[in-house]
Amino acid sequence: MELLGAHVSSAGGTHNAPVRAKEIGATALQLFTKMANRWAERACEDEECAAFRTAMADTQVRATVSHDSYLINLASPDATLRARSIESFVSELRRCEALGIDFLVSHPGNFMDERTAGVQRNADAISEALQQVPGRTVLCMESTAGSGTAIGANFEELAELISLVDAGLRDRMGICVDSCHAYSAGYDLVNDFDGVIEQFDRTIGLGRLKVLHLNDSKTPFASRRDRHELIGEGSLGEQPFRRFMTDPRLAGVVKIIETPKGDDATAMDTLMLGRLRAYAAGLPVVLPEKKPAVLPAAKAKASSKPVATKKPSEKKKPAGRKPVKKKPAKKSPSPKRSR
Numbered sequence: 001m002e003l004l005g006a007h008v009s010s011a012g013g014t015h016n017a018p019v020r021a022k023e024i025g026a027t028a029l030q031l032f033t034k035m036a037n038r039w040a041e042r043a044c045e046d047e048e049c050a051a052f053r054t055a056m057a058d059t060q061v062r063a064t065v066s067h068d069s070y071l072i073n074l075a076s077p078d079a080t081l082r083a084r085s086i087e088s089f090v091s092e093l094r095r096c097e098a099l100g101i102d103f104l105v106s107h108p109g110n111f112m113d114e115r116t117a118g119v120q121r122n123a124d125a126i127s128e129a130l131q132q133v134p135g136r137t138v139l140c141m142e143s144t145a146g147s148g149t150a151i152g153a154n155f156e157e158l159a160e161l162i163s164l165v166d167a168g169l170r171d172r173m174g175i176c177v178d179s180c181h182a183y184s185a186g187y188d189l190v191n192d193f194d195g196v197i198e199q200f201d202r203t204i205g206l207g208r209l210k211v212l213h214l215n216d217s218k219t220p221f222a223s224r225r226d227r228h229e230l231i232g233e234g235s236l237g238e239q240p241f242r243r244f245m246t247d248p249r250l251a252g253v254v255k256i257i258e259t260p261k262g263d264d265a266t267a268m269d270t271l272m273l274g275r276l277r278a279y280a281a282g283l284p285v286v287l288p289e290k291k292p293a294v295l296p297a298a299k300a301k302a303s304s305k306p307v308a309t310k311k312p313s314e315k316k317k318p319a320g321r322k323p324v325k326k327k328p329a330k331k332s333p334s335p336k337r338s339r
Contacts, residue, residue, distance in 0.1 A: 015051035074125035075109025093133035108152035123164030174210035245280035
């Protein structure tokens, strides 16, 4: 069975995520186990875990993924932030174990000061957290777009990070490659798909590739920007996604979309998963007509607002002079007043 799904909302409780995954026909799901932009932590109590498992049993979902908080930075040189990040990361691992989540996707941190030291800090924090929370959840470090001081924009750095984790814990380490991030970081999935996959295999090993985030990109190749677009409608286009869905080397890898939701998340995710399944079957897909690109300097010309124009009879009034009022015309017998 293909393992294909989307990041679905867990609003109202984690037990709602499987329900939403079922609505879009998913066989895999990704969720947040807490609010991703807040430090507030929580534990998954027995009642919540039971409700989640009951909801899962009523779906075709066979692989589950959690994404940790965006606030966590295990590579930070700031002792206070790093300690808080480790605490949050440990809490996330505990929730994953309680819910029976298969994979935890985590962004490598931002080194802030010096790259080598940051990678080491990240690896040390991961070792500490995995030691505190033994279990089956596999930690997948996500490839990044390469902006700022973010770690993980190249395969060599991800391989180094894993190699620095305690040897006894490396069997719980995996990788999540995001197609948008990889393309933005300079991996040419459009013109050299096989070359990118082979480079990953040589550097890290395909056995470590556990999750794929399938996202198109709003920005050009090697932009180092993380801007997701609908499948086939961005700078990657259709072909790389046809390859992701048909390459036998990637058949067992969990595939998750994180594409824009629009006004109706269920309808849009269903459309995107249907598009990917069509690619898997080798079927043609009719895409919306692309809007012509607008250069920054041309934005004003392309504005949808009407341009104000003067009527032919309009005359420019002299600056600094008040208009002379005409004396009202004499009243006529007509009931109409002159204006």
